[in-house]
Amino acid sequence: MHNAPPLTLNRKLSEVASNWAYTLMATNRRQHSTNGYGENLYWTSLTNPNPADVVRAWYNEISEYNWNYPSFSKQTGHFTQLVWKSTSELGVGVARRGDDIYVVCNYNPPGNIKNQFKKNVAFPNKKRRNQRD
Numbered sequence: 503m504h505n506a507p508p509l510t511l512n513r514k515l516s517e518v519a520s521n522w523a524y525t526l527m528a529t530n531r532r533q534h535s536t537n538g539y540g541e542n543l544y545w546t547s548l549t550n551p552n553p554a555d556v557v558r559a560w561y562n563e564i565s566e567y568n569w570n571y572p573s574f575s576k577q578t579g580h581f582t583q584l585v586w587k588s589t590s591e592l593g594v595g596v597a598r599r600g601d602d603i604y605v606v607c608n609y610n611p612p613g614n615i616k617n618q619f620k621k622n623v624a625f626p627n628k629k630r631r632n633q634r635d
Contacts, residue, residue, distance in 0.1 A: 504585040504624045512610065515539065515593020519606040523597035526604045539593070540583045540612030544605040556605050560584050564626070572619035579614055586613025587622045 522535045526543075534541050544556045551559075563581035574582070583589070586609065593608040613622060 503626045504587070505627065506585050506587045506624070507590065509592040509609075510590060512591040512593050515591055515608045515610055516595060517593070519593040519595030519608045520597070521595065522608075523595040523604045523606040526606070527597040527599050527602065535606075537608065538612070540586070540589060540609030540614065542580045542583055542607045542609075544603075546603050547601045551603065551605075557584065567623070569625060572623055574614050574616065574619070582619065582623050583609055583613040585623055587624065588615075588618070589613050 518535075518537055518539065519541075522537070522541075525535075526532065526545075532543065532545050534543065542560055544551070544559060549555070560580035561584055563578045566575065566577040567581060568575070588611055589609045591610040593610075595606045595608075597604045615622075
């Protein structure tokens, strides 16, 4: 939908993401790591999400994105990293304790780079979206 190429699942990035998910669970924190990769976090204790639920939560930030002023915002950072064109690799980690579920996705190269939003975050192509539905 955003003309970004498919991502390749990377074993090393998934290991990094898993380690961080377990660290967050063990310390009961919800904060980003400083591992140098792009990163999206998701936490819930109310539901048992499937992967589409997690991605949808990040993607729904699109409603807050300012297409007239493409730049970083805390309200849209998950969305912009998700569709960042220059990213090529993904790592996924999940940790669970009781009802608490922590999901970490790491991206390489990272997105959300200052002054690169216009070329990396494309307006959605509605025609392509409808073809997938």
